[in-house]
Amino acid sequence: MSQETPRTVENGRVGPVLSTDVPRYAGPATFALLPRVDEIGSNDLDVAVVGVPFDGGVSYRPGARFGPSHVRESSRLLRPYNPAMELSPFGVQQVADAGDIVANPFSLEEAVQQIERASDELLERAGRLLTIGGDHTIALPLLRSVSRRHGPIAVVHFDAHLDTWDTYFGAPTTHGTPFRRASEEGLIDREGSMHVGIRGPLYAAQDLVDDNALGFQIVPAREMDALGVSGVVEQIRARVQDRPVYVSVDIDVLDPAFAPGTGTPEAGGLLSRELLAILRGLAGVDLVGADVVEVSPPYDHAEITGIAASHVAYELVSAMGKTARP
Numbered sequence: 322m323s324q325e326t327p328r329t330v331e332n333g334r335v336g337p338v339l340s341t342d343v344p345r346y347a348g349p350a351t352f353a354l355l356p357r358v359d360e361i362g363s364n365d366l367d368v369a370v371v372g373v374p375f376d377g378g379v380s381y382r383p384g385a386r387f388g389p390s391h392v393r394e395s396s397r398l399l400r401p402y403n404p405a406m407e408l409s410p411f412g413v414q415q416v417a418d419a420g421d422i423v424a425n426p427f428s429l430e431e432a433v434q435q436i437e438r439a440s441d442e443l444l445e446r447a448g449r450l451l452t453i454g455g456d457h458t459i460a461l462p463l464l465r466s467v468s469r470r471h472g473p474i475a476v477v478h479f480d481a482h483l484d485t486w487d488t489y490f491g492a493p494t495t496h497g498t499p500f501r502r503a504s505e506e507g508l509i510d511r512e513g514s515m516h517v518g519i520r521g522p523l524y525a526a527q528d529l530v531d532d533n534a535l536g537f538q539i540v541p542a543r544e545m546d547a548l549g550v551s552g553v554v555e556q557i558r559a560r561v562q563d564r565p566v567y568v569s570v571d572i573d574v575l576d577p578a579f580a581p582g583t584g585t586p587e588a589g590g591l592l593s594r595e596l597l598a599i600l601r602g603l604a605g606v607d608l609v610g611a612d613v614v615e616v617s618p619p620y621d622h623a624e625i626t627g628i629a630a631s632h633v634a635y636e637l638v639s640a641m642g643k644t645a646r647p
């Protein structure tokens with residue numbers, strides 16, 4: 322599509338292609354049909370949506386390297402007004418698609434460095450990043466980069482898995498270990514961090530002891546019904562208070578019925594409705610960055626997982642919009 326492609330423009334911010342004038346299935350799939358970073362001219366960039374096509378850290382099913390393009394493709398139907406938040410996420414802040422970070426598929430160590438460096442560079446221009454993975458390994462370099470700017474971060478981690486295990490095959494950097502490394506490195510605020518949606522078998526009871534010592538509180542999936550969405554939101558807000566918050570959403574926090582396309586699925590997860598409502602409940606917290614990871618398109622069907630992830634990303638950008646500067 323050419324430069325004359327009609328787009329929504331609100332408060333001078335360039336938004337998505339107008340799907341009432343251009344078929345939403347035409348043209349390249351940027352996230353939510355937003356402009357690319359190089360298409361917004363000199364507009365200030367508030368939020369950069371960036372992909373990390375990398376799955377070199379997985380312990381089971383591969384495929385999350387195809388996550389960024391799949392989530393973008395599954396995001397074509399998103400519209401610019403969020404009625405549940407009473408907000409136009411692309412009108413209160415300039416959001417644009419920054420493309421994909423190059424991460425070496427043959428060297429995990431180099432990939433992790435590339436991700437950290439690319440995040441640093443993007444944060445020179447954008448106030449905040451919303452990253453689409455990729456496997457959960459990528460949260461470690463992203464947290465290194467974000468904490469360099471903000472100090473130790475309260476991490477609110479939605480996942481079936483703790484991801485605070487120590488090593489796999491002796492390897493310290495995997496998708497099951499990012500939050501242990503982050504805690505050891507002092508990147509996270511041990512008084513303000515938590516996991517939501519944890520479930521399924523562990524290796525040993527000690528996993529929970531270690532996890533607690535690393536600074537995480539847990540809302541397990543089995544407490545979802547008793548607490549309700551508002552109870553979970555209350556617990557998160559009480560934990561993070563006014564700290565800078567990084568939200569990491571592993572799509573496997575959702576039940577496999579809502580997110581079959583992922584690498585390590587566990588039965589008994591959250592409904593997408595619950596997760597989206599909890600994310601909306603975070604509006605107003607000091608959200609300094611977020612990711613959505615572990616979408617593995619080869620295991621998806623009819624874009625079920627891609628659509629769920631695109632809506633998660635939309636609510637996260639909306640939550641960022643709630644604290645956007647005018």
Ligand SMILES: N=C(N)NCCCC(=O)O
Pocket residue numbers: 380381457482484496497571573584585615
């Ligand atoms: N981060 C995700 N999705 N999974 C971690 C699972 C690690 C394991 O195989 O025990």
Ligand SMILES: [Zn+2]
Pocket residue numbers: 480481482571573574585615
């Ligand atoms: Zn997981």
Ligand SMILES: [Zn+2]
Pocket residue numbers: 457480482484496571615
């Ligand atoms: Zn995970």
